[in-house]
Amino acid sequence: MSTPPPKPKTRWHIAVFLAPAVLVYTAVMIYPLFNTLRLSFYAEVDQERIFIGLDNFRTLFGDALWSEQFWNALANNTWFFVIHMLVQNPIGIALAAILSSPRLRFSALYRSAIFVPTILSFVIVGFAWKLILSPIWGIAPGMLDAIGLKFLYAPWLGKEEYALTTLALVSVWQFVGIPMMLIYAALLSIPDEILEAGECDGITGLSAFWKIKLPLILPSIGIISILTFVGNFNAFDLIYAAQGALAGPDFSTDILGTFMYRTFFGFQLQLGDPHMGSAIASAMFVIILIGVCIYLFGFQRRLRNYQF
Amino acid sequence: MHKARSSLGTTIAMHGVLIVYVIITLFPVFVILINSFKTRRAIFRDPLGLPNEETFSLIGYETVLKQGDFFLYFQNSMIVTMASLTLILLFGAMAAFALAEYRFRGNTLMGLYLALGIMIPIRIGTVAILEMMVATGLVNTLMALILVYTAQGLPLAVFILSSFMQGVSDDLKNAGRIDGLSEYKIFFRLVLPLVRPAMATVAVFNMIPIWNDLWFPLILAPAEEVKTLTLGSQVFIGQFVTDWNAVLSALSMAILPVMILYVIFSRQLIRGITSGAVK
Structure with a gap:
C-alpha cells in the first residue's frame, strides 16, 4: 500500500x-x-x-402448442386488467369522493373497514370466496334465493365463461382499498380556495366533483392505473390459491404469472423448463416496460400541466 | 349552513352507500369466522347462523393444531418479516442518507438506478434467483426469503426516506460536525431519530406484502421446516379440502395474526398512505 x-x-x-x-x-x-x-x-x-439465440421465442410465438397458451394467458391477463380498470378504480374513486366530503361522521371507521381485505393474503381470499361461491355450501345460491334471483346462480368458478371474470371481481373486492386511499389523499389535498371559488360561481355537489375535483386528481388516477397494470401483469397468487397451477377450468383463468410458474417449475407430468420460463418472464418484462413507458412519457408528462 | 334541506338527504344516501359497501367487504370474513366455530352439520344446514350452544364446536381447530405445524409456520413468517423489515430500514436509510446528504459524482444516477426497482417487479427474475439460491445453498432457508424481500423493499424505502431526509435541518448536522461527531454518528444519533415516522411508514408498507407473499416461499423455501404461514395454510387447506371444519379453522387462524397487526398499525398505515408518501 x-x-x-x-x-x-x-x-x-x-x-x-x-x-x-x-x-x-x-x-x-x-x-x-x-x-x-x-x-x-x-x-x-x-x-x-x-x-440458441431466439429459438425459445420462436417456439413461444411460433409453435402452436406454446403460442396458443401464451396468447390465451395474455388475453386473460388483459381482461383481468380491464375489469380492474372498469370496476375497481371507479368504485375506489366513488368511495373516496364520498369519504372526503366534509362533516361526514365515522369516515375513519368506514375507511379502515373497507381496507380490511387488502391486508388479507390471497390464500385466505381465494379460499374464502371459493367456499362462499361453492354450490356445495350454498351461501351464494341461498342468498340469491332470498331476494328471488336464484335463477342467476351458476357455479361461477367452475364455468369456463365466468371463472376469470369472477376471480377478477374477487381481486377487485380485495384491492379496492388502495385506489380509495390514494384518491382520498389526493382529494384532501385540493385547496379549499379552489372549491370556494367554484361555489361562488354556483358549482357545487356533483358538478363540483366532475368539473373541479376530477381534473385535479387525474395525476393520482394515473398512478393507480400504472400500479394496477404492474400488479395485474405479474399477478399469480390469487389464481394459484383458488384454481391451482392449472388455472382451470381448462386454462380459462390462466394468466402470465401462472403460465410462467407452470412452464418454469413444471406440473404433474410436464418437467420444468427454466429457459422457456425465462422466455415468458422476458415477455412479461417487455409488457410491463411498455406499460411503464407509456405512463411515464405519454401520460405523466401531459398530466403535469394540470398540477398547480 | 348552506342548503340544509338537500344535505340531510345526501348525508343519508352517503352513509347508505358506505354501509352497503362495508357489508360487502366484511361479509366473507364474517362468514368464515362464525362457521369455523360450528359443527359440520350446522355449517351446511345454517351457514349464516351464529354458533350457539347446540352447534358450537372446536373440532376444526383441533384438527388444525394436531395436523398442521402452525406455530412453526407462524414463527417462520415472523422471522422472515421482522428480519426483512430490519434490513430494509437499516440499509434503505443508510443509502437514502448518502443520496440526500452528500453531493458526489453519480448521485443522480445512483438514485435513478435504485429507483428502477419501484416499477419492475422482482418476480420477473425468479428463474435466475432460484438458480443463484441453489448455487449458494440457500434454497430452503429463511435467509433466501429475507434476501429477496430486502431487495424488493429497498427501492421504495430509499425513495421515501431520502425525500424525508432532505427535510432534516442542515444546521443540526453542521452543529454535530463542529462538535466533532463522525458522519456515522450524525446519521445514527441525529438523523435517524428524526425520520422515525417515515421509517414506520416504510415498515408498514412492506410488512403486509412480505407476510402475505406466496410466490417466493413456494419456489425458494417449500420445505416443511421453513414454510411460512401463508404457504403452510395454502398447503394445509389443499390437503384438507373436504374437511370443511379444518379448512374454515385454518382460514380463521391465518386471518387472526394479520388482523391483530392491522388493528395495531392501521392508523400508521392509513396516515402513511394519505400523507402522500407514495405520490
Missing part, C-alpha cells in the same frame, strides 16, 4: 452508507433480472447449457 496522492480526501463514508443497499439490490434483484433475460436465449441439451 503506497501513500495516496495528495488530492481531496476520499469520502469513504458515502461508500459505506451506500454499499449494503446497492449490493443486496444489485445481487438479488438487478443481476437476476438481467440473468433471466439472458437465460431466455439458452437451452439445455444433453445436460449442457447452450446458446
Whole structure:
C-alpha cells in the first residue's frame, strides 16, 4: 500500500452508507433480472447449457402448442386488467369522493373497514370466496334465493365463461382499498380556495366533483392505473390459491404469472423448463416496460400541466 | 349552513352507500369466522347462523393444531418479516442518507438506478434467483426469503426516506460536525431519530406484502421446516379440502395474526398512505 496522492480526501463514508443497499439490490434483484433475460436465449441439451439465440421465442410465438397458451394467458391477463380498470378504480374513486366530503361522521371507521381485505393474503381470499361461491355450501345460491334471483346462480368458478371474470371481481373486492386511499389523499389535498371559488360561481355537489375535483386528481388516477397494470401483469397468487397451477377450468383463468410458474417449475407430468420460463418472464418484462413507458412519457408528462 | 334541506338527504344516501359497501367487504370474513366455530352439520344446514350452544364446536381447530405445524409456520413468517423489515430500514436509510446528504459524482444516477426497482417487479427474475439460491445453498432457508424481500423493499424505502431526509435541518448536522461527531454518528444519533415516522411508514408498507407473499416461499423455501404461514395454510387447506371444519379453522387462524397487526398499525398505515408518501 503506497501513500495516496495528495488530492481531496476520499469520502469513504458515502461508500459505506451506500454499499449494503446497492449490493443486496444489485445481487438479488438487478443481476437476476438481467440473468433471466439472458437465460431466455439458452437451452439445455444433453445436460449442457447452450446458446440458441431466439429459438425459445420462436417456439413461444411460433409453435402452436406454446403460442396458443401464451396468447390465451395474455388475453386473460388483459381482461383481468380491464375489469380492474372498469370496476375497481371507479368504485375506489366513488368511495373516496364520498369519504372526503366534509362533516361526514365515522369516515375513519368506514375507511379502515373497507381496507380490511387488502391486508388479507390471497390464500385466505381465494379460499374464502371459493367456499362462499361453492354450490356445495350454498351461501351464494341461498342468498340469491332470498331476494328471488336464484335463477342467476351458476357455479361461477367452475364455468369456463365466468371463472376469470369472477376471480377478477374477487381481486377487485380485495384491492379496492388502495385506489380509495390514494384518491382520498389526493382529494384532501385540493385547496379549499379552489372549491370556494367554484361555489361562488354556483358549482357545487356533483358538478363540483366532475368539473373541479376530477381534473385535479387525474395525476393520482394515473398512478393507480400504472400500479394496477404492474400488479395485474405479474399477478399469480390469487389464481394459484383458488384454481391451482392449472388455472382451470381448462386454462380459462390462466394468466402470465401462472403460465410462467407452470412452464418454469413444471406440473404433474410436464418437467420444468427454466429457459422457456425465462422466455415468458422476458415477455412479461417487455409488457410491463411498455406499460411503464407509456405512463411515464405519454401520460405523466401531459398530466403535469394540470398540477398547480 | 348552506342548503340544509338537500344535505340531510345526501348525508343519508352517503352513509347508505358506505354501509352497503362495508357489508360487502366484511361479509366473507364474517362468514368464515362464525362457521369455523360450528359443527359440520350446522355449517351446511345454517351457514349464516351464529354458533350457539347446540352447534358450537372446536373440532376444526383441533384438527388444525394436531395436523398442521402452525406455530412453526407462524414463527417462520415472523422471522422472515421482522428480519426483512430490519434490513430494509437499516440499509434503505443508510443509502437514502448518502443520496440526500452528500453531493458526489453519480448521485443522480445512483438514485435513478435504485429507483428502477419501484416499477419492475422482482418476480420477473425468479428463474435466475432460484438458480443463484441453489448455487449458494440457500434454497430452503429463511435467509433466501429475507434476501429477496430486502431487495424488493429497498427501492421504495430509499425513495421515501431520502425525500424525508432532505427535510432534516442542515444546521443540526453542521452543529454535530463542529462538535466533532463522525458522519456515522450524525446519521445514527441525529438523523435517524428524526425520520422515525417515515421509517414506520416504510415498515408498514412492506410488512403486509412480505407476510402475505406466496410466490417466493413456494419456489425458494417449500420445505416443511421453513414454510411460512401463508404457504403452510395454502398447503394445509389443499390437503384438507373436504374437511370443511379444518379448512374454515385454518382460514380463521391465518386471518387472526394479520388482523391483530392491522388493528395495531392501521392508523400508521392509513396516515402513511394519505400523507402522500407514495405520490
